[in-house]
Amino acid sequence: MDFYGHVIDGEEVPSADGAEFDSIDPYRREPWARVALGSATDVDRAVRAARRAFDEGPWPRMGLAERGAVLHRLADLLERNAEEMGLSDTRDMGKPITQSRDNDVFRSAANLRFFADHARLSTAETLPMDSGHHAYTRFEPAGVVAAIAPWNYPLMLATWKVAPALAWGNTVVLKPAEDSPVSATKLARLALEAGMPPGVLNVVHGRGPDSAGQALTEHPGIDRITFTGASSTGRVIARAAAANLVPVSLELGGKGANVVFADADLANAVEWSIKAVYTNTGQVCLAGSRIYVQRPIYEEFLARFVAAAEAMVIGDPCDAATQIGPLASEQHYRKVRGYVETVESAGGKILTGGLGDGWTVRPTVVVDMPQTAPHCTEEIFGPLVVISPFDTEQEAVELANNTRYGLNAMVFTENLHRAHRVSARLRAGTVWVNCFFIRDLRAPFGGVGDSGVGREGGSFSREFFTEPKAVIIDV
Numbered sequence: 001m002d003f004y005g006h007v008i009d010g011e012e013v014p015s016a017d018g019a020e021f022d023s024i025d026p027y028r029r030e031p032w033a034r035v036a037l038g039s040a041t042d043v044d045r046a047v048r049a050a051r052r053a054f055d056e057g058p059w060p061r062m063g064l065a066e067r068g069a070v071l072h073r074l075a076d077l078l079e080r081n082a083e084e085m086g087l088s089d090t091r092d093m094g095k096p097i098t099q100s101r102d103n104d105v106f107r108s109a110a111n112l113r114f115f116a117d118h119a120r121l122s123t124a125e126t127l128p129m130d131s132g133h134h135a136y137t138r139f140e141p142a143g144v145v146a147a148i149a150p151w152n153y154p155l156m157l158a159t160w161k162v163a164p165a166l167a168w169g170n171t172v173v174l175k176p177a178e179d180s181p182v183s184a185t186k187l188a189r190l191a192l193e194a195g196m197p198p199g200v201l202n203v204v205h206g207r208g209p210d211s212a213g214q215a216l217t218e219h220p221g222i223d224r225i226t227f228t229g230a231s232s233t234g235r236v237i238a239r240a241a242a243a244n245l246v247p248v249s250l251e252l253g254g255k256g257a258n259v260v261f262a263d264a265d266l267a268n269a270v271e272w273s274i275k276a277v278y279t280n281t282g283q284v285c286l287a288g289s290r291i292y293v294q295r296p297i298y299e300e301f302l303a304r305f306v307a308a309a310e311a312m313v314i315g316d317p318c319d320a321a322t323q324i325g326p327l328a329s330e331q332h333y334r335k336v337r338g339y340v341e342t343v344e345s346a347g348g349k350i351l352t353g354g355l356g357d358g359w360t361v362r363p364t365v366v367v368d369m370p371q372t373a374p375h376c377t378e379e380i381f382g383p384l385v386v387i388s389p390f391d392t393e394q395e396a397v398e399l400a401n402n403t404r405y406g407l408n409a410m411v412f413t414e415n416l417h418r419a420h421r422v423s424a425r426l427r428a429g430t431v432w433v434n435c436f437f438i439r440d441l442r443a444p445f446g447g448v449g450d451s452g453v454g455r456e457g458g459s460f461s462r463e464f465f466t467e468p469k470a471v472i473i474d475v
């Protein structure tokens, strides 16, 4: 079994105390990699290395074009190693290979290229003042960034954080999720190969509480914390950030509502609704896990949706034909299984799906569920959708907004006025109309309520990862 160490100051190293853990392949349900298990000591080494690289190294002082060229080379290397990078995430957490290798790796490369170019092309206003002075803004790097990533899009979400932080001249300590550690070490290896100076991108592996995650967020040498993960963890991290007065960006859970009006293009609505809840085996923060369908088309929608769910190919995620793999870990499987097993006691009915082999849950469709049931209010993070009918536009908006989360929503309608009207009324960071998952990296990304604090993407990432400085000159 291969070993994956921390990457600190340009070297791949074991933990100071020699601790290690296994990464489990959730389809084969056996260890497939050994990984360094970090502690506060390893985190401290990494933060010190990142600080030295920030204070003394070339990275923050490099021209934007030169820094951008390194990030472009890293993007090229990711694409050249797509097979290996994709397989790492698939073995670590069971994501179908066609999603990791053919989608996530290329989207990761796009993150790096986009933020490299965005930083280079970004301009600040100069403000001629009535007094004759001129004020202008400098976007200076913030310092050492702590990036904490979840396991559902290991490489893609790591680069979503690391790319803007690096493009703006910061140095980084990345703590990947313990269930999906391997691609982070490989990313850091490739960064060195691309010419990134030592200490600029460091990786420390480990768990969250009482482990590397907690040590990193509480470290006094950190200038920014960018976190993606569960809302409950977000609360803990916000407290750690408050103690050191460190700006924090929290991208948290979701309970996306997907509203299908009777005038929708039904084939299009079914196709996107299936993708919205079963992509990555439902382990997507943006999952459209609640579908509300206007009554005249409710039965027809259900019939088509169930047929499409039953046609999905379940199996070995390393097989290119597989659309639904296992859940990412035994612990997560037990959580999702709990929701499947309580459908009937909560008042609902399973139309299709249920438990599969190993740690697999089949694409599951639930109806007749009271809106107050946990299945309608809590993030399940698995391939289970609750479909409910509605009558009026007002009712649809109320149902969709009836959640503590507010990451995203979807609207399917051919009525232009309704599309705009309903989009404006939905409490969510992103609304997709007649589509899903389409992203423009310039657009704000983030959530309302329990779905997060702050926005990233384009100039929103710039505001977070820099210290904008006003300079006022007497001309």
Ligand code: NAD
Residues within 6 Å of the ligand: 148, 149, 150, 151, 152, 153, 157, 175, 176, 177, 178, 206, 207, 208, 209, 210, 212, 213, 214, 215, 217, 228, 229, 230, 231, 233, 234, 236, 237, 251, 252, 253, 254, 284, 285, 286, 379, 381, 407, 447, 451, 452
């Ligand atoms: P998690 O919160 O359990 O773990 C996320 C990361 O935080 C891991 O690296 C973990 O080790 C670390 N961590 C855990 N406790 C910590 C602590 N006390 N201090 C510091 N670090 C700690 O989340 P998860 O189960 O890995 O990921 C699933 C969650 O992520 C879901 O809720 C999902 O919706 C959310 N998510 C959100 C987005 C978004 O963009 N909004 C994207 C993907 C996933």
